[in-house]
Amino acid sequence: SQKIEQNSEALNIQEGKTATLTCNYTNYSPAYLQWYRQDPGRGPVFLLLIRENEKEKRKERLKVTFDTTLKQSLFHITASQPADSATYLCALLNAGNMLTFGGGTRLMVKP
Amino acid sequence: DAGVIQSPRHEVTEMGQEVTLRCKPISGHDYLFWYRQTMMRGLELLIYFNNNVPIDDSGMPEDRFSAKMPNASFSTLKIQPSEPRDSAVYFCASSLGGTGSYEQYFGPGTRLTVT
Numbered sequence: 001s002q003k004i005e006q007n008s009e010a011l012n013i014q015e016g017k018t019a020t021l022t023c024n025y026t027n028y029s030p031a032y033l034q035w036y037r038q039d040p041g042r043g044p045v046f047l048l049l050i051r052e053n054e055k056e057k058r059k060e061r062l063k064v065t066f067d068t069t070l071k072q073s074l075f076h077i078t079a080s081q082p083a084d085s086a087t088y089l090c091a092l093l094n095a096g097n098m099l100t101f102g103g104g105t106r107l108m109v110k111p
Numbered sequence: 112d113a114g115v116i117q118s119p120r121h122e123v124t125e126m127g128q129e130v131t132l133r134c135k136p137i138s139g140h141d142y143l144f145w146y147r148q149t150m151m152r153g154l155e156l157l158i159y160f161n162n163n164v165p166i167d168d169s170g171m172p173e174d175r176f177s178a179k180m181p182n183a184s185f186s187t188l189k190i191q192p193s194e195p196r197d198s199a200v201y202f203c204a205s206s207l208g209g210t211g212s213y214e215q216y217f218g219p220g221t222r223l224t225v226t
Contacts, residue, residue, distance in 0.1 A: 032213060034213070034214075041219075041220075042219060042220070043115075043202050043204070043217030043218055043219055043220050044154070044202075044215075044217050045217070046214040046215065046216070049212055049213060049214065089154065093213050097142055097159070097161075097206060097208060097213055098144075098156060098159060098167060099144075099156065099213075099215060100156070101153060101154040101155075102153070103153040104153065104154075
């Protein structure tokens with residue numbers, strides 16, 4: 001069956017460091033992968049989309065990589081700030097604009 | 112734009128009662144999605160519509176759940192009868208097809224508690 005795995009344990013890092021979150025999937029051949037941010041009590045907010053033929057995508061302090069051979073995406077936040085503390089969700093796009101989400105990883109950036 | 116609007120924000124009801132959740136998508140968006148989020152199962156897609164037509168309802172847990180989209184600016188998710196295991200946060204999201212971004216815009220969610 002299809003599975004998307006994100007580290008369920010919280011990631012704690014110091015302000016200014018680079019945070020790296022991992023998304024692994026099995027039994028998928030997605031054409032697109034997205035990352036969302038979710039703050040407590042709020043809905044997810046779209047951050048980035050990366051296509052299967054793209055190895056890397058950047059947006060300000062964010063960088064996403066997509067390795068279809070390893071079936072893995074890495075999400076990096078450089079120069080992390082306490083305001084980056086949130087849960088980050090990866091999502092794979094299926095046919096018909098349907099998204100399947102991973103369980104999310106909670107990031108805590110300490111000042 | 113006000114974004115995706117959901118109501119109510121919180122709902123507490125007793126087992127066996129009917130619950131109706133409401134959603135107003137972003138104007139002009141042609142896709143609408145209903146999700147449920149719990150600690151155990153994460154964020155799950157229940158059903159989605161394209162141009163007001165239900166396309167895939169395979170995520171709807173059982174016949175107690177039903178969803179409608181009578182027009183482009185309104186959708187409902189109904190649970191009848193409700194059960195304690197239905198307690199979760201229900202999100203509505205909308206998106207615009209044909210842009211290539213497939214970005215979904217989520218509402219603030221409805222926190223449902225069934226006692």
